[in-house]
């Protein structure tokens with residue numbers, strides 16, 4: 546059955562609110578996975594419903610390693626989202642991706658270490674495909690919306706997620722370049738995995754705030770610092786907000802089904818008689834479609 550668009554926006558560092566929404570209301574959503582980072586801002590732009598979650602909470606109280614990504618994704622699903630557009634501050638691992646540039650991720654390398662990264666466990670063993678971790682349709686529409694707002698966009702990037710909260714060492718930064726990563730951040734994993742497990746098409750727009758520390762200069766080498774990231778975020782912030790509004794305005798009237806809407810088909814391996822009722826109850830939102 547065709548669904549109407551309901552776009553979840555996850556706002557990264559520097560993006561803690563969305564202006565210009567009709568029927569604005571911040572609401573807390575309870576989840577079986579604990580509390581999301583903050584209340585979710587409900588609203589709409591014309592006929593398109595929008596749900597906005599500041600990833601680190603308003604005022605940025607939540608550290609990347611403490612993000613409850615399961616609660617965030619579950620809450621967005623409970624809030625009715627059909628799709629998620631995530632926005633992140635990222636470091637650049639490539640000379641040509643200069644600060645101020647918007648970069649659409651196509652692949653991820655997960656180098657995080659201490660985060661719950663699945664909704665599924667013993668009692669409902671489930672293996673979804675992460676071969677193509679982002680939704681090409683959302684990514685393409687996001688790139689067009691940014692270009693329409695005169696932002697410079699690069700597509701097809703590989704994002705490496707690090708545990709943080711420290712920035713990388715120079716050796717790590719150089720290694721990530723060798724791995725083929727183009728941008729670096731601390732948050733898109735496990736977020737993108739969990740979105741897939743919840744059958745939510747997901748795209749990630751990175752806003753380059755710095756060259757990570759791989760890039761030596763005559764002065765003896767660049768380092769990343771928060772002040773630099775925040776200053777660049779503020780510079781990009783207005784454009785990001787305009788691009789979000791443009792993205793919503795340019796959505797086709799009807800939402801065609803995405804293959805990601807049925808990512809759980811054929812992913813569950815546990816036979817019904819071995820399934821754990823307590824786990825099934827926690828999965829009421831993320832796997833509601835297949836659990837009935």
Ligand SMILES: CSC[C@H]1O[C@H](OP(=O)(O)O)[C@H](O)[C@@H]1O
Nearest residue numbers: 557558609633634730731732774
């Ligand atoms: C403030 S710099 C480091 C911080 O910014 C990025 O967060 P987000 O992806 O939510 O914009 C990065 O991953 C770190 O969490």
Ligand SMILES: Nc1ncnc2[nH]cnc12
Nearest residue numbers: 634635636729730731757
């Ligand atoms: N250089 C960097 N490393 C990790 N996360 C970041 N977020 C913004 N810049 C970053």
